[in-house]
Amino acid sequence: MEKRLLITGFDPFGGASVNPAWAAVAQLPEQVGEYVLCKLEIPTAFSEAAEAVLERAREFCPDAIVCVGQAGGRDAVTPERIAVNIRDARIPDNRGFRPEGARICPEGPAAYFATVPVDAMAAAIRAAGVPARVSNTAGTYVCNDVLYTLLHRFAGTDTRVGFLHVPYLPEQGDPSLPLEAIVRALTAAISAL
Numbered sequence: 001m002e003k004r005l006l007i008t009g010f011d012p013f014g015g016a017s018v019n020p021a022w023a024a025v026a027q028l029p030e031q032v033g034e035y036v037l038c039k040l041e042i043p044t045a046f047s048e049a050a051e052a053v054l055e056r057a058r059e060f061c062p063d064a065i066v067c068v069g070q071a072g073g074r075d076a077v078t079p080e081r082i083a084v085n086i087r088d089a090r091i092p093d094n095r096g097f098r099p100e101g102a103r104i105c106p107e108g109p110a111a112y113f114a115t116v117p118v119d120a121m122a123a124a125i126r127a128a129g130v131p132a133r134v135s136n137t138a139g140t141y142v143c144n145d146v147l148y149t150l151l152h153r154f155a156g157t158d159t160r161v162g163f164l165h166v167p168y169l170p171e172q173g174d175p176s177l178p179l180e181a182i183v184r185a186l187t188a189a190i191s192a193l
């Protein structure tokens, strides 16, 4: 049976001119396996990014949501296992906002586990020939903010929520992965949902 996947990628941040996350999401086909895709570029901005995903989810009614972000310095594609209830930014977001040690959701729990099969996704990515491992921290910046907010919103529902961090593109620095490998990794990860 056909299923619906909302997949997002962030826009460039921190002075960069490209974000491999959206660059790769934009290249995905319209359908992967049993999933019909809705692709969305979201701003690297606290609250706003999660709101944009929630708004699109209201129209699209996805079975699963997977958000993709850049993690400079990582040498593998990393499905995130957990999101924490903290905003602690080392650099301002794209609106100049730089929260330090604030809760995302004052009444929410300390953390949520992703509701997609992170181990199977990492294994599928490796089987597609791209380095991958499960990560135990999505950081405390906008990516973690989006993952936490979505997991809070969809807790107890049938909508599964996950996040993948991807390395730099070769032109951004080391370590890196070619865009083609990141696209292949995302495709493999979707097949394992």
Ligand code: PCA
Pocket: 010, 011, 013, 019, 021, 044, 068, 069, 070, 071, 138, 139, 140, 141, 142, 143, 144
């Ligand atoms: N990476 C940042 C925010 C946007 C992105 O692509 C992060 O890891 O929080």
